[in-house]
Amino acid sequence: xxxxxxxxxxxxxxxxxxxxxxxxxxxxxxxxxxxxxxxxxxxxxxxxxxxxxxxxxxxxxxxxxxxxxxxxxxxxxxxxxxxxxxxxxxxxxxxxxxxxxxxxxxxxxxxxxxxxxxxxxxxxxxxxxxxxxxxxxxxxxxxxxxxxxxxxxxxxxxxxxxxxxxxxxxxxxxxxxxxxxxxxxxxxxxxxxxxxxxxxxxxxxxxxxxxxxxxxxxxxxxxxxxxxxxxxxxxxxxxxxxxx
Ligand code: GLP
Numbered sequence: 001x002x003x004x005x006x007x008x009x010x011x012x013x014x015x016x017x018x019x020x021x022x023x024x025x026x027x028x029x030x031x032x033x034x035x036x037x038x039x040x041x042x043x044x045x046x047x048x049x050x051x052x053x054x055x056x057x058x059x060x061x062x063x064x065x066x067x068x069x070x071x072x073x074x075x076x077x078x079x080x081x082x083x084x085x086x087x088x089x090x091x092x093x094x095x096x097x098x099x100x101x102x103x104x105x106x107x108x109x110x111x112x113x114x115x116x117x118x119x120x121x122x123x124x125x126x127x128x129x130x131x132x133x134x135x136x137x138x139x140x141x142x143x144x145x146x147x148x149x150x151x152x153x154x155x156x157x158x159x160x161x162x163x164x165x166x167x168x169x170x171x172x173x174x175x176x177x178x179x180x181x182x183x184x185x186x187x188x189x190x191x192x193x194x195x196x197x198x199x200x201x202x203x204x205x206x207x208x209x210x211x212x213x214x215x216x217x218x219x220x221x222x223x224x225x226x227x228x229x230x231x232x233x234x235x236x237x238x239x240x241x242x243x244x
Contacts, residue, residue, distance in 0.1 A: 001235050006201050009235035010043030013133070013197045016233075017044070018051050020130050020195075025061050030099075032123075032130045033064045034190070035089075036143070037081045040135030040199040045089040052093045059095040063126050065119070066102040067134075067143035068184035071112070071157060073105030079172055080105060103155070103183035112183065116155040120189065132193035136200055139163040140208050140221035144184035149222045153186030187225050196232040198223075206243035209236060214244075 003009035017033065024031035035041070051057040066081060075082035082102050090100060101122065107115055123129060134142050139161040145153060146161040160168075160180055168178045190196070200209045212223040213234065226232050 001233060002241055003235050003237060006043055006199075006237055009199060009201075009237065011047050013044045013199065013235060014047035014051065016195075016197060017048065017131055017133070018057050021057065021059065021062055024130070025058070029061070030126060031062050032126050032128065033062060034129040034132030034185070034193055035064050035066050035085065036133045036135050037066065037068070037084045038135045040201055041133050042088055044133060044199065048089065049092040059093045062095055063099045064095070064101060065123055065129060065185070067190075068182050069103040069105040070179040071105045071181040071183050073179060075102075075104070075106060105183060112157050116157070116183065119155045119185075123189065129193035131195045131197065132190055134190070134196060134198040136198060136205060136208060136212065136223050137161075137164050138167060138204065138208055140211065140223050142187070142190055142198075142223045142226070144182040145187050145190075145222040147220050147222065149187050150219055151191070151225050151228070152188040154188055155183065155185050157181055157183055187222055191225065191229050194231065196226065196229055198226070198232065198234045200234060200236045200240045202237065203239040203242050206240050209234070209240055210243045
């Protein structure tokens with residue numbers, strides 16, 4: 001889907017998420033959202049906050065699982081995805097704190113693998129992700145599934161691609177401060193979501209978006225694995241289509 005601009009696209013995606021929350025509410029069930037960070041989803045979260053404040057959309061029946069977190073990373077750090085999610089979404093809605101799940105970048109290294117397995121189990125226990133929000137990295141990553149990630153990969157500790165590290169310098173200020181690892185849901189975890197929406201904004205993402213959509217399905221471009229999913233909607237603004 002090519003949309004007029006980011007705001008229009010973000011409103012459509014937020015509307016899809018809100019409809020799922022309301023449908024589950026009517027059924028007396030929890031809605032399970034898979035959430036992303038980065039600049040791409042910010043306007044989606046702004047719209048969800050607006051729907052909460054102005055239209056009474058409640059998040060009391062919502063459970064969230066974030067895709068990823070840098071490692072090592074303290075949750076209090078302003079660069080952490082925990083901080084990002086609270087700043088852009090959780091501080092402004094009525095979600096219950098116990099229903100928020102974000103990979104823990106402050107774990108001791110020997111505890112990471114058990115945490116990752118438990119993260120997978122928790123997603124399964126609540127019935128799986130109803131809708132997963134994604135952005136895409138210029139390396140072709142979704143979450144932090146960098147080139148080389150396999151289709152069945154699950155939540156795990158990964159090394160970041162050099163493109164990802166250089167793109168993160170703008171957030172951290174200095175290359176030396178960018179963590180070289182992260183905990184991320186796997187490609188397999190993402191593909192298990194019932195529905196997926198991906199936001200692709202701007203000229204800088206156009207080439208990788210073209211590979212994701214039209215290129216071969218390959219671990220060289222982990223986002224290309226989305227071609228295997230039966231319910232993915234990609235929203236692009238006009239600049240993101242320049243390479244197509
Ligand atoms: C980070 C996140 C990804 C995100 C990517 C793109 O690496 N882990 O989930 O898709 O950034 O970021 P942006 O949306 O700022 O371009």
